[in-house]
């Protein structure tokens with residue numbers, strides 16, 4: 050009999066990133082649905098709508114005319130030109146298509162940006178509350194995510210003062226800025242974003258601007274870091290405004306010194322981005338009318354929740370400037386948002402994300418509600434939450 054060799058398999062320390070707790074809520078919701086319960090889904094941050102008809106039609110046409118081999122590592126040239134043109138349409142900016150890099154969702158954009166701009170051990174500031182993969186990707190790449198707690202006073206955004214205070218403690222090499230932000234939905238007004246970028250760059254800190262929720266702004270227009278600095282790395286995606294989460298396609302606007310390094314990384318890490326998704330993405334720009342209707346639906350949902358949640362008992366939430374999230378303070382009812390979300394799911398049939406996913410400490414007092422679903426679901430969610438809170442209060 051063969052003697053069993055001692056297994057060399059040991060998970061690396063850097064693979065030890067925390068799980069996303071919302072996935073436990075997703076699994077629990079699926080179990081309840083399997084038993085016949087109707088659940089209102091406000092937990093996962095993705096549009097209920099699918100890709101624009103123009104994108105689907107382009108893929109259907111392409112399917113009959115293969116082969117669909119690899120593309121250039123930086124993306125199909127016509128798509129890169131189309132993305133560059135969008136900066137002129139949306140922001141009046143003239144961006145060289147050569148600076149556009151097509152990526153496998155913005156998630157891959159972060160990996161490319163962090164690998165190209167930072168060394169192992171570099172310190173990169175991220176806001177708390179904030180999108181968890183920023184910090185988890187950084188630590189998987191052996192960079193050090195540096196948490197900066199934000200407050201209501203600054204619309205829950207990073208500021209130049211907060212950044213410099215941390216930089217003085219120990220120098221930072223980078224900062225990730227997100228506006229509109231996940232989970233709060235808050236936005237940085239243009240002057241505040243400009244001040245933050247200027248102060249970061251004066252201090253030698255590389256700015257990475259996550260603009261994935263651009264196009265979904267309600268309170269005021271979102272500013273692109275591309276207008277404010279040629280040195281900022283811009284990350285964007287077709288996932289949110291374009292309703293294409295599962296197509297896994299996004300893009301970056303890259304400062305020239307990092308272009309060739311990012312091209313080499315992409316060649317080696319991915320070869321290229323899925324060809325059909327690139328074809329769909331280019332055609333998605335012609336579906337703006339359809340996508341604007343979807344956005345109007347979010348605006349309606351936002352109105353329903355802003356008016357309805359206080360009546361239901363959730364009286365305190367952060368300014369819902371953009372994206373499709375509302376970050377509600379639940380501390381009147383509980384200081385354990387995971388337990389609160391679990392009970393709300395089981396007893397009221399509304400699935401939401403516990404704040405601890407976004408802010409390990411203060412997130413115990415918060416719940417993120419995603420309003421990318423149908424307006425009738427928002428009305429029903431308000432009813433259900435109100436009835437349930439009256440019972441538990």
Ligand SMILES: Cc1ncc(COP(=O)(O)O)c(C=O)c1O
Pocket residue numbers: 094153154155156157180227230231259261285286287288294297298299
């Ligand atoms: C703030 C933020 N950035 C990036 C992503 C990643 O999106 P994708 O990889 O689908 O482009 C998400 C997804 O929810 C997000 O909320």
